[in-house]
Amino acid sequence: MFFGRFERLIGLVILGLTGAAAGVLLLAVAANDPRSGTQPAQGLLFGIWRVIYDTEAPSNRTVVAATALAVLFAATLALLERRFSNRSRRSVDRSTNPLAPKVVMAATRGQYAGPVTVTVLIPAHDEESSLGQTIASLLTQSHRPERVVVVADNCTDATVDVARAAGVEVFESVANRHKKAGALNQALEVLLPHQGDNDVVMVMDADTALDAGFLEAAVARFTSDRALMAVGGLFYGEGGDGVLGQFQRNEYIRYAREMRRRRGRVFVLTGTASLFRPLALRTVAASRGHALPGENGHVYDTAALTEDNELTIALKTLGGLMISPQECTVVTEVMPTWGTLWAQRLRWQRGAVENLGAYGITPQTFRYWAQQLGISYGVIALSAYLLLLFLTATALSHWIWFPFWIGLGAVFVTERVVTVWRGGWAARLLALTLFPELLFAAFLNVVFVKGILDISLGRKASWKHVHRTTGLHTSPDTPGADDSGDLAPALVA
Amino acid sequence: MSALEAHGLLFSEAVLHTEVFAILSAFVAINTVMYCALTVAKVLPKVYVADWLTSRNRRTETRSIHPDGVPPERAA
Numbered sequence: 001m002f003f004g005r006f007e008r009l010i011g012l013v014i015l016g017l018t019g020a021a022a023g024v025l026l027l028a029v030a031a032n033d034p035r036s037g038t039q040p041a042q043g044l045l046f047g048i049w050r051v052i053y054d055t056e057a058p059s060n061r062t063v064v065a066a067t068a069l070a071v072l073f074a075a076t077l078a079l080l081e082r083r084f085s086n087r088s089r090r091s092v093d094r095s096t097n098p099l100a101p102k103v104v105m106a107a108t109r110g111q112y113a114g115p116v117t118v119t120v121l122i123p124a125h126d127e128e129s130s131l132g133q134t135i136a137s138l139l140t141q142s143h144r145p146e147r148v149v150v151v152a153d154n155c156t157d158a159t160v161d162v163a164r165a166a167g168v169e170v171f172e173s174v175a176n177r178h179k180k181a182g183a184l185n186q187a188l189e190v191l192l193p194h195q196g197d198n199d200v201v202m203v204m205d206a207d208t209a210l211d212a213g214f215l216e217a218a219v220a221r222f223t224s225d226r227a228l229m230a231v232g233g234l235f236y237g238e239g240g241d242g243v244l245g246q247f248q249r250n251e252y253i254r255y256a257r258e259m260r261r262r263r264g265r266v267f268v269l270t271g272t273a274s275l276f277r278p279l280a281l282r283t284v285a286a287s288r289g290h291a292l293p294g295e296n297g298h299v300y301d302t303a304a305l306t307e308d309n310e311l312t313i314a315l316k317t318l319g320g321l322m323i324s325p326q327e328c329t330v331v332t333e334v335m336p337t338w339g340t341l342w343a344q345r346l347r348w349q350r351g352a353v354e355n356l357g358a359y360g361i362t363p364q365t366f367r368y369w370a371q372q373l374g375i376s377y378g379v380i381a382l383s384a385y386l387l388l389l390f391l392t393a394t395a396l397s398h399w400i401w402f403p404f405w406i407g408l409g410a411v412f413v414t415e416r417v418v419t420v421w422r423g424g425w426a427a428r429l430l431a432l433t434l435f436p437e438l439l440f441a442a443f444l445n446v447v448f449v450k451g452i453l454d455i456s457l458g459r460k461a462s463w464k465h466v467h468r469t470t471g472l473h474t475s476p477d478t479p480g481a482d483d484s485g486d487l488a489p490a491l492v493a
Numbered sequence: 494m495s496a497l498e499a500h501g502l503l504f505s506e507a508v509l510h511t512e513v514f515a516i517l518s519a520f521v522a523i524n525t526v527m528y529c530a531l532t533v534a535k536v537l538p539k540v541y542v543a544d545w546l547t548s549r550n551r552r553t554e555t556r557s558i559h560p561d562g563v564p565p566e567r568a569a
């Protein structure tokens with residue numbers, strides 16, 4: 001492992017690799033003399049409308065080759081991911097994979113450490129408006145948590161009073177300058193030594209509410225598998241905030257669908273709500289400074305912008321088993337303005353890339369690298385597509401229909417609609433219109449490029465805290481313990 | 494380029510017949526077909542190849558927190 005080596009170079013590495021791939025494809029295309037010879041023709045649609053259309057389409061060979069290439073990429077990715085995860089799942093090497101199932105099982109065979117209990121930590125920085133709802137969603141669970149602790153960090157509002165009024169414990173951070181990760185580290189330092197093997201710790205955001213049955217399902221998982229190190233929640237966006245909110249809800253619905261199709265294999269143990277076995281957190285803290293980046297003794301790496309993503313990679317690096325079960329869902333806030341969304345996504349995107357820089361290329365980070373390269377190539381592909389569309393639309397003297405490309409467009413629309421079907425009519429309608437979501441994707445691409453540029457130029461990252469006044473609506477503010485929603489950088493996919 | 498040549502909103506239609514445009518459109522075409530293939534894969538029900546193979550994952554011992562696999566209250 002080579003921590004830090006990539007720190008500033010990583011952006012250039014990602015851009016360079018994808019740029020090279022696009023360059024090779026362009027050269028191959030140019031070498032093949034791509035001039036098309038078809039001329040537009042005229043026809044009648046339903047015998048009524050006169051239309052001009054162009055039957056131009058790539059040759060069968062090109063279509064087959066491109067399809068084969070895509071399938072090859074996807075299959076290779078899936079196979080390698082499976083291979084790497086199986087390897088660490090079957091590892092018996094205590095020194096490199098101290099959290100691997102076989103190692104954990106061997107250490108706890110024949111011992112009973114009591115029933116599974118849940119201690120919830122809610123890091124909160126000025127969260128008076130949403131905290132009550134968050135606590136209520138915990139206390140009404142079919143499996144009530146044994147302990148709820150609000151980790152109040154540099155609060156200037158009534159967060160502490162709200163917590164006390166709700167009858168839960170309060171832990172106040174002392175001289176913390178490392179925001180949420182720092183506050184959690186302080187709380188965990190006090191808490192962890194007293195937790196038994198089955199006294200799991202849940203970390204959840206103060207702007208998030210658990211769905212019914214979440215804890216019962218999680219506890220059942222931890223009970224049936226003592227080698228299970230973490231359970232992550234699946235998040236959905238709360239209602240409201242118009243089209244901008246719907247864009248985000250659609251994204252989250254698609255992410256949850258993808259998780260179901262992966263049968264819960266985790267991308268990121270979301271900061272919104274995830275549970276950990278104490279052994280996992282203790283081992284991470286003990287491994288920092290040598291096997292993992294960060295300061296020895298700290299559970300969370302305070303240098304990471306997206307500490308949930310970092311902790312996920314840390315646990316995977318140590319061989320820990322984790323899952324995001326379908327039953328464990330949470331509802332979290334969506335960003336109400338483009339400005340707050342920009343800040344949130346920039347932090348996720350930057351955090352995700354910087355974490356890769358900190359870990360380098362390892363079997364456990366392979367999937368995340370592929371994801372970033374995929375996004376980076378997507379930026380090139382989408383830009384080229386939009387440029388082509390723009391040139392065609394502004395250079396044609398009259399409208400021409402391209403049946404082949406319209407057919408392909410129909411496939412994309414189908415995918416967009418099918419993947420958000422569960423989200424109801426608003427979600428489907430937005431997906432059906434295709435172009436708004438395409439522009440939203442372009443917005444996220446701009447965020448990606450900005451993130452890469454900031455890293456490469458060594459610009460300091462900033463946090464934007466979101467102040468809620470009505471429980472929903474927000475305005476960016478100075479850095480704080482919590483931030484503009486902390487879901488999962490997995491979404492930067 | 495003749496003065497009578499067709500013109501779109503911003504550019505002459507001749508732009509669409511340049512080699513650069515041809516390369517760009519072929520590049521976009523290949524990418525679009527590739528993404529389309531991946532898109533179709535996302536819509537279709539996922540196939541879990543491992544399910545067809547004989548399972549090596551069958552557990553040889555309980556992984557429950559209860560050493561004999563049964564909660565104490567039920568074992569009693």
